[in-house]
Amino acid sequence: MKIAQPRQVPHELQLDLPAFSGPIDLLLELIRKHELDIFDIPIALITTEYLAYVDAMPTLDLQTGGEWLEMAATLVHIKSKMLLPPDPTTEEEPDGPDPREELVQRLIEYQMYKLMAEKLDDRPQLARDVFAAPSRAAQYLLDVGPPTLREATIEDLVKALQRVIQRHENKPNWVYEITREKLTLRHLILEIAALLRDTPRLPFEALFENTELSRHRVVTTFLALLEMTRLKMIKLFQARLTEDVLYIERSVIDIVEISQSLELQ
Amino acid sequence: MNLQTTIAAIEALLLATDGPLPQLRLADLLPDATPHTLDEALTHLHAHYAGAERGIHLVHVADALQFRTNPAFAPTVRAMYESKPVRLSRPAMETLAIVAYRQPVTRAQIEEVRGVDSSGVLRTLSDHALVEVIGRLDDLGKPLLYGTTGRFLEFFGLHGLTELPTLDESEADTLHQMKLRLDAEGDHGEE
Amino acid sequence: MNLQTTIAAIEALLLATDGPLPQLRLADLLPDATPHTLDEALTHLHAHYAGAERGIHLVHVADALQFRTNPAFAPTVRAMYESKPVRLSRPAMETLAIVAYRQPVTRAQIEEVRGVDSSGVLRTLSDHALVEVIGRLDDLGKPLLYGTTGRFLEFFGLHGLTELPTLDESEADTLHQMKLRLDAEGDHGEE
Numbered sequence: 065m066k067i068a069q070p071r072q073v074p075h076e077l078q079l080d081l082p083a084f085s086g087p088i089d090l091l092l093e094l095i096r097k098h099e100l101d102i103f104d105i106p107i108a109l110i111t112t113e114y115l116a117y118v119d120a121m122p123t124l125d126l127q128t129g130g131e132w133l134e135m136a137a138t139l140v141h142i143k144s145k146m147l148l149p150p151d152p153t154t155e156e157e158p159d160g161p162d163p164r165e166e167l168v169q170r171l172i173e174y175q176m177y178k179l180m181a182e183k184l185d186d187r188p189q190l191a192r193d194v195f196a197a198p199s200r201a202a203q204y205l206l207d208v209g210p211p212t213l214r215e216a217t218i219e220d221l222v223k224a225l226q227r228v229i230q231r232h233e234n235k236p237n238w239v240y241e242i243t244r245e246k247l248t249l250r251h252l253i254l255e256i257a258a259l260l261r262d263t264p265r266l267p268f269e270a271l272f273e274n275t276e277l278s279r280h281r282v283v284t285t286f287l288a289l290l291e292m293t294r295l296k297m298i299k300l301f302q303a304r305l306t307e308d309v310l311y312i313e314r315s316v317i318d319i320v321e322i323s324q325s326l327e328l329q
Numbered sequence: 330m331n332l333q334t335t336i337a338a339i340e341a342l343l344l345a346t347d348g349p350l351p352q353l354r355l356a357d358l359l360p361d362a363t364p365h366t367l368d369e370a371l372t373h374l375h376a377h378y379a380g381a382e383r384g385i386h387l388v389h390v391a392d393a394l395q396f397r398t399n400p401a402f403a404p405t406v407r408a409m410y411e412s413k414p415v416r417l418s419r420p421a422m423e424t425l426a427i428v429a430y431r432q433p434v435t436r437a438q439i440e441e442v443r444g445v446d447s448s449g450v451l452r453t454l455s456d457h458a459l460v461e462v463i464g465r466l467d468d469l470g471k472p473l474l475y476g477t478t479g480r481f482l483e484f485f486g487l488h489g490l491t492e493l494p495t496l497d498e499s500e501a502d503t504l505h506q507m508k509l510r511l512d513a514e515g516d517h518g519e520e
Numbered sequence: 521m522n523l524q525t526t527i528a529a530i531e532a533l534l535l536a537t538d539g540p541l542p543q544l545r546l547a548d549l550l551p552d553a554t555p556h557t558l559d560e561a562l563t564h565l566h567a568h569y570a571g572a573e574r575g576i577h578l579v580h581v582a583d584a585l586q587f588r589t590n591p592a593f594a595p596t597v598r599a600m601y602e603s604k605p606v607r608l609s610r611p612a613m614e615t616l617a618i619v620a621y622r623q624p625v626t627r628a629q630i631e632e633v634r635g636v637d638s639s640g641v642l643r644t645l646s647d648h649a650l651v652e653v654i655g656r657l658d659d660l661g662k663p664l665l666y667g668t669t670g671r672f673l674e675f676f677g678l679h680g681l682t683e684l685p686t687l688d689e690s691e692a693d694t695l696h697q698m699k700l701r702l703d704a705e706g707d708h709g710e711e
Contacts, residue, residue: 085610085611085614085634085636086611086634086635086636087635087636088634088635089635102698103698103701103702130637131635131636131637135635165702168702169702170632170633170635172695172698172699172702173633174633174634174635175695176687176695177614177617177618177621177633177634178614178617179687179691180617180618180620180621180685180687181610181613181614181616181617182613183685183686183687184613184616184617184620184676184684184685185608185613186685187676187677187678187685188591188676188677189608189675189676189677190588190674190675190676190677192594192607193591193594194577194579194588194589194590194591194594194677195588195589195594195597196539196586196587196588196589197535197537197587199538200535200536200538
């Protein structure tokens with residue numbers, strides 16, 4: 065099983081930056097290390113050290129380390145502003161706003177939440193420090209049946225699926241090893257098998273209820289039915305009274321299991 | 330480890346255990362307690378968690394120990410289970426969605442999609458009779474295949490699985506690709 | 521229902537419950553106990569399941585009650601589960617703190633404080649049901665607003681958001697001074 069890496073710090077950087085959760089965190093640490101006054105940060109020193117640190121990162125590109133570079137740019141910008149003599153052509157007063165001010169504000173605010181986070185982390189946490197009795201539901205279910213569920217709609221289910229899908233859309237490393245056509249056939253056989261698991265006999269139309277009807281789907285469904293008939297997994301027949309209804313009947317017990325183990329060439 | 334601490338430690342273990350806790354395991358988990366202290370602690374606990382005036386009883390199941398509710402309160406406990414509507418958690422809902430749209434599906438396949446261990450949620454879902462084991466995959470280790478139940482249909486007011494809402498094109502496409510990938514892995518064995 | 525029986529019944533319910541048991545449910549489930557008896561029973565249980573010499577503690581989380589193991593025995597219980605402690609990563613913890621103390625808060629606001637993209641951590645936190653979308657800001661692009669969940673309270677054993685840890689006096693004082701100074705400098709510039 066794969067555990068997702070926290071995404072905000074790119075994987076490559078994380079190896080080398082275990083201690084810092086971001087550029088602001090690194091700056092705070094540099095300030096602490098040199099016992100600097102946060103209101104009078106020697107910007108040249110900090111910038112040099114920060115850049116050295118960023119430079120030492122094994123792989124840094126704009127994609128993975130954007131924030132680190134952005135902070136570097138900010139520092140360099142502040143440094144250049146402080147080196148420049150006040151521009152006489154502007155209205156700006158000679159003792160205008162300190163270019164470091166915004167940075168200081170961010171550092172202070174971040175520092176505050178960092179402290180809060182530490183305090184929160186000190187509390188006993190469920191499943192880390194304290195444990196509750198595991199669900200004993202199974203013991204009682206025998207007596208009373210499954211617990212009542214609070215109402216959930218089918219939309220909730222779809223939303224849940226959409227969440228999963230959205231997460232997957234960003235996942236780059238998908239492998240396609242098998243042709244689409246072959247899988248579609250297999251997939252449809254499994255779908256039909258799943259339907260037949262609950263209801264041993266289905267009208268043909270049931271296979272298309274609430275699905276997008278496409279030529280490809282219809283054709284593949286027919287192929288699937290033929291394949292399943294050939295393998296004696298299902299029987300096709302028509303009702304005697306209403307002759308226009310085609311029925312599909314399951315002719316094996318473990319239809320899902322059998323379908324799953326199909327080798328389609 | 331003194332008697333009082335040993336008693337407390339055993340209490341904690343018995344609360345948190347997932348099933349009857351074998352006495353031998355207890356000794357393993359409390360290496361600092363002497364066999365004598367362990368015996369004394371257990372005697373104390375047996376006397377303490379017993380009788381009509383206690384809601385929790387310490388019972389012996391074969392060579393293992395377990396806290397159980399005092400049978401006298403069974404009706405009250407049953408009432409709690411009967412009436413309390415449980416809300417499915419987000420992870421449970423997501424897992425259920427994967428099972429519904431992708432059945433039959435193995436736990437490994439679910440975990441591949443969700444990226445996290447899903448044994449707990451799957452247990453919850455089968456406790457709620459929303460999913461069940463519907464077979465075994467004919468693959469290495471013969472992993473269990475999960476599918477949805479009749480209660481699932483009932484719960485969501487569906488007449489059949491074909492009534493599951495369809496997704497819009499791009500979603501369906503992503504799902505399809507997920508399936509391709511899972512199927513490909515199913516065919517070639519999972520790591 | 522007398523006091524002793526009420527105490528025992530609550531014990532049984534708390535052992536069998538599938539999560540924190542809301543106090544209101546307790547009254548429903550024990551209709552024969554007067555409110556006074558219930559109160560007395562709970563006071564007794566709170567005193568009884570507490571302290572270093574007990575392995576089981578009764579805790580109050582978000583208006584509900586739950587038996588939990590005494591934190592002192594965490595290593596022993598973990599050994600039983602053969603599991604490593606589940607730890608929220610530092611970025612997750614920071615993000616969670618920002619959401620908890622500033623809610624409702626948008627992702628952009630969180631990122632402004634943290635200085636890094638926080639979509640991944642936010643997703644992790646909502647996967648763990650610790651934060652959730654609680655609305656949309658009436659602003660350009662209608663960004664989502666995040667807040668903490670009931671599970672968050674449960675996870676940290678908090679009775680309510682008002683119980684969130686606060687900075688101690690010297691910390692708060694230092695930060696306050698820093699802010700004052702910053703404001704002063706912002707107003708008058710530096711010499």
